[in-house]
Amino acid sequence: MMHSRRDFLQYSALIGASAITAPLAGFAGISQQKKLGVALVGLGGYATRQLAPALQQTQHIELRGIVTGTPSKIPQWVEKYRIPEKNIYNYETFDRIADNKDIDVVYIVLPNSMHAEYTIRAAKAGKHVICEKPMAVNVREGQAMIDACKKAGRQLAIGYRLHYDPFHLEMMRLSREKTFGEVKLVEASDGFRAGDPNQWRLKRALSGGGPLMDVGIYAIQGARYTVGMEPAWVSAQEFPKTDPQKFRDVEESLSWQLHFPNGAIANSFSTYITNVNRLYAAAEKGWFEINNAFGYAGQQGRTSAGPMTFTHINQQAAHMDGVAKAILENRPNNVPGEEGLRDMKVIEAIYASIAAGGKQVKIS
Amino acid sequence: MMHSRRDFLQYSALIGASAITAPLAGFAGISQQKKLGVALVGLGGYATRQLAPALQQTQHIELRGIVTGTPSKIPQWVEKYRIPEKNIYNYETFDRIADNKDIDVVYIVLPNSMHAEYTIRAAKAGKHVICEKPMAVNVREGQAMIDACKKAGRQLAIGYRLHYDPFHLEMMRLSREKTFGEVKLVEASDGFRAGDPNQWRLKRALSGGGPLMDVGIYAIQGARYTVGMEPAWVSAQEFPKTDPQKFRDVEESLSWQLHFPNGAIANSFSTYITNVNRLYAAAEKGWFEINNAFGYAGQQGRTSAGPMTFTHINQQAAHMDGVAKAILENRPNNVPGEEGLRDMKVIEAIYASIAAGGKQVKIS
Numbered sequence: 001m002m003h004s005r006r007d008f009l010q011y012s013a014l015i016g017a018s019a020i021t022a023p024l025a026g027f028a029g030i031s032q033q034k035k036l037g038v039a040l041v042g043l044g045g046y047a048t049r050q051l052a053p054a055l056q057q058t059q060h061i062e063l064r065g066i067v068t069g070t071p072s073k074i075p076q077w078v079e080k081y082r083i084p085e086k087n088i089y090n091y092e093t094f095d096r097i098a099d100n101k102d103i104d105v106v107y108i109v110l111p112n113s114m115h116a117e118y119t120i121r122a123a124k125a126g127k128h129v130i131c132e133k134p135m136a137v138n139v140r141e142g143q144a145m146i147d148a149c150k151k152a153g154r155q156l157a158i159g160y161r162l163h164y165d166p167f168h169l170e171m172m173r174l175s176r177e178k179t180f181g182e183v184k185l186v187e188a189s190d191g192f193r194a195g196d197p198n199q200w201r202l203k204r205a206l207s208g209g210g211p212l213m214d215v216g217i218y219a220i221q222g223a224r225y226t227v228g229m230e231p232a233w234v235s236a237q238e239f240p241k242t243d244p245q246k247f248r249d250v251e252e253s254l255s256w257q258l259h260f261p262n263g264a265i266a267n268s269f270s271t272y273i274t275n276v277n278r279l280y281a282a283a284e285k286g287w288f289e290i291n292n293a294f295g296y297a298g299q300q301g302r303t304s305a306g307p308m309t310f311t312h313i314n315q316q317a318a319h320m321d322g323v324a325k326a327i328l329e330n331r332p333n334n335v336p337g338e339e340g341l342r343d344m345k346v347i348e349a350i351y352a353s354i355a356a357g358g359k360q361v362k363i364s
Numbered sequence: 365m366m367h368s369r370r371d372f373l374q375y376s377a378l379i380g381a382s383a384i385t386a387p388l389a390g391f392a393g394i395s396q397q398k399k400l401g402v403a404l405v406g407l408g409g410y411a412t413r414q415l416a417p418a419l420q421q422t423q424h425i426e427l428r429g430i431v432t433g434t435p436s437k438i439p440q441w442v443e444k445y446r447i448p449e450k451n452i453y454n455y456e457t458f459d460r461i462a463d464n465k466d467i468d469v470v471y472i473v474l475p476n477s478m479h480a481e482y483t484i485r486a487a488k489a490g491k492h493v494i495c496e497k498p499m500a501v502n503v504r505e506g507q508a509m510i511d512a513c514k515k516a517g518r519q520l521a522i523g524y525r526l527h528y529d530p531f532h533l534e535m536m537r538l539s540r541e542k543t544f545g546e547v548k549l550v551e552a553s554d555g556f557r558a559g560d561p562n563q564w565r566l567k568r569a570l571s572g573g574g575p576l577m578d579v580g581i582y583a584i585q586g587a588r589y590t591v592g593m594e595p596a597w598v599s600a601q602e603f604p605k606t607d608p609q610k611f612r613d614v615e616e617s618l619s620w621q622l623h624f625p626n627g628a629i630a631n632s633f634s635t636y637i638t639n640v641n642r643l644y645a646a647a648e649k650g651w652f653e654i655n656n657a658f659g660y661a662g663q664q665g666r667t668s669a670g671p672m673t674f675t676h677i678n679q680q681a682a683h684m685d686g687v688a689k690a691i692l693e694n695r696p697n698n699v700p701g702e703e704g705l706r707d708m709k710v711i712e713a714i715y716a717s718i719a720a721g722g723k724q725v726k727i728s
Contacts, residue, residue, distance in 0.1 A: 184638035185617075189551065189631075191646075235722055237599045242627030253549075255631045257619050263606030267553075267619045269631045274548035274646040282555075282638040358599055358722030 036324045037102045038130075039065030039087065041094070041118055042110040043073050046132070050296060051107065052081060054316035061324035064102045067094055094118070098125035105324065107159075108132060111206035112213060116141035123152040128327050130320065132159040134217050134347065135340030137208025139364075142344045146337040157323040157333045158340035160221065164318035166310035167290045167299040168225070171279060174288050175228045180304065181284025184264055186226050188219035188279045190294045191253070191271035197246045201272075210250030212347060216270030218294040220346050222279040223258055223266035231258035231266070234346060235360045236353040242273060256350045259360070400688045401466045402494075403429030403451065405458070405482055406474040407437050410496070414660060415471065416445060418680035425688035428466045431458055458482070462489035469691065471523075471684075472496060475570035476577060480505035487516040492691050494684065496523040498581050498711065499704030501572025503728075506708045510701040521687040521697045522704035524585060528682035530674035531654045531663040532589070535643060538652050539592045544668065545648025548628055550590050552583035552643045554658045555617070555635035561610045565636075574614030576711060580634030582658040584710050586643040587622055587630035595622035595630070598710060599724045600717040606637060620714045623724070 038061050040047045055063040065087035066077050077083050087102055097103055106122040108115055108131040116136045122129045129149060135158050136142040149156035162168040175183050191211055200206040201214055224230065236256035241247045253271035260266070269276065279293035286304030293299065296315060301308025319335070326333035345364055353361040402425050404411045419427040429451035430441050441447050451466055461467055470486040472479055472495040480500045486493045493513060499522050500506040513520035526532040539547050555575055564570040565578055588594065600620035605611045617635035624630070633640065643657035650668030657663065660679060665672025683699070690697035709727050717725040 185555075185633070185635065185640055187551070187553065187633065187640070187642075191549075193648075235601045237621050237722070237724075239621070239629050240623060240627070253629055255619075255621050255629075257601050257603070259604060263604070263637075265603050265617055265619075265633075265635075267631065267633045269549070269551065269629075271549065271629075273627075274648070275651070276549055276551070276646045278551075278644075280640075280642075282640045284557075284638070287639070358601070358724075360601075360722075 034328060035059075036061045036104040036128075036327060037064035038062065038105040038107050038320070039067055039089070039097065039103045041067040041106055041108045041122075042114075043068045043070065043077065044109060047107075047109040050316050051109065051320075052077075054314050054320065057314055057317040058321045058324070060321050060328060061105065065089065065097070065100070067091070067097075067106075095121055095125055097122070097127065104128060105130060105327065107320075111200045112208045113137050113206050116145050119145040119156065120148040123148040123154050123156070126152060126154065128155045128157075130157045130159060130323055131337075131340070133340065134208070134213050134344065135337060136344060137213070139341065139344045139348050142337065142341040146341060149337060155323070155327050155333055156337035157326075158335050158337065159319065160335040160339065161296075161315035161319040162218065162221065162294065163225075163335050164313075164322050165299065165315050166313060167293075167301045167308060168222075168279075170301060170308055170310065171222070171226050171281065171288060171290065172228070174303070175226050175281065175283075178283070180286035180288065182262070182264075183227050183281045183283045185282040186223045186258075186264070186266040186280065187268070188222040188226075188266060188293070189269040189276045190215040190219045191269065191274055191276045193274055194246075194272035202246065202250055204249040207250060209347070209351070210247065210252065210254075211270040211272045212251065212254055212350060215294065216254070216268070217343050217347065219268040219270060219279070220258075220343050222293060223268060224342065224346075226279060226281045227260050227262075227264045227266065229260055229262065229264075230342060231346060231363055232261050233259040233360045233362055234349045234353055235358055236350040237358050238354045247272065251354075254350070254354065256353070258346070398692060399423075400425045400468040400492075400691060401428035402426065402469040402471050402684070403431055403453070403461065403467045405431040405470055405472045405486075406478075407432045407434065407441065408473060411471075411473040414680050415473065415684075416441075418678050418684065421678055421681040422685045422688070424685050424692060425469065429453070429461070429464070431455070431461075431470075459485055459489055461486070461491065468492060469494060469688065475564045476572045477501050477570050480509050483509040483520065484512040487512040487518050487520070490516060490518065492519045492521075494521045494523060494687055495701075495704070497704065498572070498577050498708065499701060500708060501577070503705065503708045503712050506701065506705040510705060513701060519687070519691050519697055520701035521690075522699050522701065523683065524699040524703065525660075525679035525683040526582070526585065526658065527589075527699050528677075528686050529663065529679050530677060531657075531665045531672060532586075532643075534665060534672055534674065535586070535590045535645065535652060535654065536592070538667070539590050539645065539647075542647070544650035544652060546626070546628075547591050547645045547647045549646040550587045550628070550630040550644065551632070552586040552590075552630060552657070553633040553640045554579040554583045555633065555638055555640045557638055558610075558636035566610065566613055568613040571614060573711070573715070574611065574616065574618075575634040575636045576615065576618055576714060579658065580618070580632065581707050581711065583632040583634060583643070584622075584707050586657060587632060588706065588710075590643060590645045591624050591626075591628045591630065593624055593626065593628075594706060595710060595727055596625050597623040597724045597726055598713045598717055599722055600714040601722050602718045611636065615718075618714070618718065620717070622710070
């Protein structure tokens with residue numbers, strides 16, 4: 001869908017830029033004049049419809065460059081976001097971004113299997129990196145990305161926008177402060193109906209896996225931060241495919257169970273055949289949950305003591321501003337590579353359990 | 365908790381006898397004068413706090429007898445429900461109920477392991493039988509109960525009160541009529557914190573198993589009637605015990621996944637360590653769910669198109685009236701032994717999968 005600049009401004013007004021301005025206005029100490037410049041690497045749907053619009057609402061970071069392998073996409077980005085010619089790269093010229101002082105941060109929005117390569121190339125070019133989830137297609141790649149950024153003295157952040165969403169922050173708080181006692185059980189499910197049979201998500205060489213890699217990772221995240229510790233063991237099950245042709249390359253549906261050291265449990269499900277989207281916690285004295293938990297908007301929060309009421313924010317803007325602020329203040333960001341790596345370890349253990357017929361597998 | 369007769373009448377007014385009167389008033393053809401007489405076998409909490417009060421609201425069945433091994437319980441039942449001396453039995457005298465014309469139906473509310481024996485003895489005494497869930501502790505016993513009732517020419521009904529609850533009937537209808545398209549996924553969980561370490565539920569010799577037998581069976585039921593077909597395969601997982609002493613005899617928490625022949629899936633969880641209680645269906649074009657799905661009251665229903673709004677009824681009264689009406693009209697009841705046996709087959713397959721380390725097990 002094409003948007004004119006006027007359409008975009010109307011959209012921006014509609015979703016309420018003020019919602020994100022409000023909490024960030026409280027941050028003192030960074031003068032408005034210093035903003036980081038970001039280049040988006042990969043101009044697919046998420047970059048186009050979510051990140052670029054969100055970057056019109058950020059205070060500490062702004063869109064200054066693009067990296068794309070599709071020249072026909074360039075004119076609309078130039079027109080809409082006034083990207084200067086010198087800040088436009090393709091995948092052959094990408095490494096020259098090292099010499100571009102406009103660009104402080106590179107945001108990798110490529111298919112999963114390209115995350116490691118472009119994160120490492122960006123780090124070598126001296127840029128901070130934000131990389132979409134999953135950070136990589138396996139633990140080995142994820143570790144290499146962390147190492148490369150560390151070696152370059154640059155930050156690595158994963159695209160975990162929900163760590164900046166007020167409903168999810170509330171789940172973390174209710175768990176941490178034991179408002180309803182200790183969390184005993186998390187139910188977390190994330191799935192959607194994958195329509196287009198030709199999308200990269202369904203090609204293992206690009207995605208590294210199916211719904212687990214794509215959206216199940218949010219259920220893993222949700223369980224981890226709602227229990228508030230790292231799981232020790234996992235068992236997992238893959239379901240028979242109802243469309244073996246469409247899903248010939250990746251799993252169609254799967255479930256898994258996380259065992260936490262304190263005895264807490266998470267039961268989860270992820271699929272490409274139906275919408276499901278919920279994060280629920282049962283604690284000793286009550287429960288709390290988000291429905292439409294993992295979407296970009298529309299979270300509905302409830303607790304056994306009443307509704308969770310928060311103003312919805314632009315998650316992507318909050319996430320990118322949060323990371324940018326950490327970089328500007330030279331302190332670690334909230335969603336570092338190490339956080340992404342923990343999910344990769346769980347994902348690898350889930351696939352290992354499925355391969356072993358559902359046996360419990362220790363998470364390394 | 366003791367109730368005086370006046371307390372009871374106030375309670376009865378409070379929960380609204382009219383709610384159940386309304387739908388049943390529509391049934392024509394049975395004159396009010398003919399009511400079946402029921403004897404409750406086992407005077408534990410469920411008989412005392414749920415069934416006996418509910419029997420003050422029924423139109424087609426009334427409380428006329430009790431069977432108990434605890435003589436000290438008798439006076440309060442005699443006083444509150446005017447049970448005549450001749451309709452009071454203990455477990456030694458129980459078989460003489462064959463000669464008692466007042467008693468048409470025997471409702472077995474004993475610990476699970478006693479269901480088969482007392483159902484078969486009741487059938488041999490020529491009585492129709494309502495038996496609490498789970499119908500038995502294994503398939504073999506369940507089949508013997510069905511056979512005994514068939515041989516005696518008497519009905520067997522299982523205590524599946526939710527087949528008469530308007531919220532659950534709505535789940536069945538939304539699935540059957542494909543209001544939101546075909547159901548693809550059910551999430552169903554039922555658990556509670558088992559307090560008293562000495563209760564019969566925790567003794568395998570009496571219960572036959574843990575939360576799966578006790579409340580997980582509702583999640584199995586819910587999945588089966590919300591998908592609208594019988595599952596073909598199951599995989600299941602038992603979680604490590606956080607209180608191995610208290611749960612030395614039965615499982616503490618477990619999860620399982622049902623595979624239906626049309627590709628639909630159910631992911632479920634049951635536990636004795638925390639409250640959880642939900643039945644959710646994701647269909648092609650929307651979702652529908654009940655929270656506090658399996659409790660005696662307080663169901664909250666929602667769909668992707670808006671709330672489910674029904675008047676809450678007395679489930680136990682509706683269930684017993686429904687079964688009594690079927691008996692009076694000489695047609696099969698809605699919750700026959702065969703329905704109970706299907707759940708027993710799933711339960712056996714779940715335990716078999718756990719014993720086999722989580723492997724998929726065919727449901728016989």
